[in-house]
Amino acid sequence: MKDFDGASLAFLAWLQRSGAEISPKVKLEDLRDAQAGRGVVATQDITEYEVLFRIPRSAILSVENSILSTEIPASTFEMLGPWLSLILVMLYEYTNGPASNWAPYFSVLPTEFNTLMFWSDDELAELQASAVVNKIGKEAADEAFTEQLLPVIKEFANIFFAGDVRAKQRAGEMRDERNMSLMHKMGSLIMAYAFDVEPATPRKDVDDEGFAEEEEDEALPKGMVPLADMLNADADRNNARLFYEDSHLDMKALKTIRAGEEIFNDYGALPRSDLLRRYGYATDNYAQYDVVEIPMELVTEILTVDEERMAYLDEQEIVDTGYDITASSPFTIQESLSPELIIFVETSLLPSEEFERLKRKGKLPKPEKITSKGAETVLKIVQARIAQYATTLGQDLQANTENPQPGNVRVKECRFAMARELRIGEKHLLKQTADALAEIIARDGNSTKRQRAIDDEGDVEMGGVEKKQRA
Numbered sequence: 184m185k186d187f188d189g190a191s192l193a194f195l196a197w198l199q200r201s202g203a204e205i206s207p208k209v210k211l212e213d214l215r216d217a218q219a220g221r222g223v224v225a226t227q228d229i230t231e232y233e234v235l236f237r238i239p240r241s242a243i244l245s246v247e248n249s250i251l252s253t254e255i256p257a258s259t260f261e262m263l264g265p266w267l268s269l270i271l272v273m274l275y276e277y278t279n280g281p282a283s284n285w286a287p288y289f290s291v292l293p294t295e296f297n298t299l300m301f302w303s304d305d306e307l308a309e310l311q312a313s314a315v316v317n318k319i320g321k322e323a324a325d326e327a328f329t330e331q332l333l334p335v336i337k338e339f340a341n342i343f344f345a346g347d348v349r350a351k352q353r354a355g356e357m358r359d360e361r362n363m364s365l366m367h368k369m370g371s372l373i374m375a376y377a378f379d380v381e382p383a384t385p386r387k388d389v390d391d392e393g394f395a396e397e398e399e400d401e402a403l404p405k406g407m408v409p410l411a412d413m414l415n416a417d418a419d420r421n422n423a424r425l426f427y428e429d430s431h432l433d434m435k436a437l438k439t440i441r442a443g444e445e446i447f448n449d450y451g452a453l454p455r456s457d458l459l460r461r462y463g464y465a466t467d468n469y470a471q472y473d474v475v476e477i478p479m480e481l482v483t484e485i486l487t488v489d490e491e492r493m494a495y496l497d498e499q500e501i502v503d504t505g506y507d508i509t510a511s512s513p514f515t516i517q518e519s520l521s522p523e524l525i526i527f528v529e530t531s532l533l534p535s536e537e538f539e540r541l542k543r544k545g546k547l548p549k550p551e552k553i554t555s556k557g558a559e560t561v562l563k564i565v566q567a568r569i570a571q572y573a574t575t576l577g578q579d580l581q582a583n584t585e586n587p588q589p590g591n592v593r594v595k596e597c598r599f600a601m602a603r604e605l606r607i608g609e610k611h612l613l614k615q616t617a618d619a620l621a622e623i624i625a626r627d628g629n630s631t632k633r634q635r636a637i638d639d640e641g642d643v644e645m646g647g648v649e650k651k652q653r654a
């Protein structure tokens with residue numbers, strides 16, 4: 184406790200010496216009891232747009248601010264890109280220990296993570312068929328470290344380990360498991376803590392509303408912004424945001440915040456799978472952003488699509504590696520099911536002449552008009568997706584009641600519980616989809632039966648009201 188609070192105090196003192204201004208209305212709080220590390224809390228009432236703290240750009244841990252950028256050519260950083268460049272700089276500053284300007288900052292940053300990158304095989308197995316398993320990117324990161332980062336460290340060993348006679352040897356040792364793990368830790372810190380820092384003079388094209396093009400955003404330099412990254416997030420209680428000014432960054436309240444309330448940044452509308460992957464935690468209120476993916480391989484296992492249709496769908500940008508089902512409330516197929524999946528299925532089921540007619544006109548079936556045959560096919564796909572998970576939704580819910588989310592207990596139990604919550608969310612979405620499709624099929628079946636009854640008897644069987652409803 185003493186070390187923890189001591190590190191917080193030393194960090195805040197360093198930040199103020201670095202030119203930061205921190206409102207007396209906020210404080211850094213120990214939230215470990217709530218499994219949330221440190222967080223920022225209001226000590227007095229705060230009004231909308233009040234500045235909570237101001238961080239000078241010079242205090243940001245970034246490529247631009249690190250001495251390394253004056254010693255290694257800019258072209259090397261350009262070649263590495265924003266992500267690996269910041270990892271390189273962080274490794275350099277971290278390796279410099281107390282000599283680094285950011286040493287007090289490193290001492291409040293975590294060294295252990297719950298992000299999926301650090302889960303063991305048995306923990307990852309608990310994610311079962313969740314698509315997030317294929318998005319962890321550990322191998323890709325290892326490859327980037329080995330093929331891009333290590334050669335740079337080797338080339339500039341005398342700068343990276345300046346003043347050390349063993350510089351070359353130490354550069355070689357960066358291949359060791361311990362150092363590779365350190366690189367992953369820096370990468371994980373960036374993933375969960377770094378900001379895309381808008382430059383003081385915008386270099387990017389912005390549209391009329393001031394938003395950068397997506398690719399431009401991706402190219403923004405990454406930076407670790409002390410204190411701004413001590414804010415936790417909550418899907419429903421976001422009350423602060425970082426504003427980029429020429430010489431500094433301002434964290435401002437977005438609404439009135441009462442004394443005692445926690446101050447939350449916005450990490451985005453992330454499904455729990457991404458929250459776990461990037462931030463290593465998941466809370467129920469992110470269920471509203473849950474997503475389950477239907478891989479294309481599964482779609483084409485259930486549905487045979489001829490080459491001509493596949494080529495046409497591809498040309499129309501309907502073919503994808505997978506299709507999403509997203510949460511909606513109340514749940515509707517129109518809002519939740521990927522329109523591209525419906526178009527894909529409906530096009531595949533079209534009679535030849537109808538397909539040729541649409542193709543001639545450069546058109547596609549309308550996703551809002553899913554047919555019962557289309558619904559039956561999508562239902563088969565959804566059922567096959569459900570079957571990919573090792574346990575059923577019922578079994579998971581049962582396990583949840585028997586082993587509720589643990590409090591302050593072992594990491595493994597916590598990870599198992601978070602994985603279970605995640606797969607419950609995905610299975611729940613799949614079930615909602617299956618139920619809604621079954622309803623469409625049943626409704627269409629009934630209306631066909633009714634139509635047959637009308638055709639057979641030459642008269643309307645149902646009452647007028649019913650007929651109106653159908654219309």
Ligand SMILES: C[S@@+](CC[C@H](N)C(=O)[O-])C[C@H]1O[C@@H](n2cnc3c(N)ncnc32)[C@H](O)[C@@H]1O
Binds near residue numbers: 218221293414
């Ligand atoms: C940007 S940091 C926030 C500061 C962090 N709590 C700390 O002590 O360094 C992001 C990390 O905080 C934690 N976190 C953020 N919001 C949280 C929440 N609502 N509940 C639990 N942990 C949270 C997660 O571990 C996440 O990876």
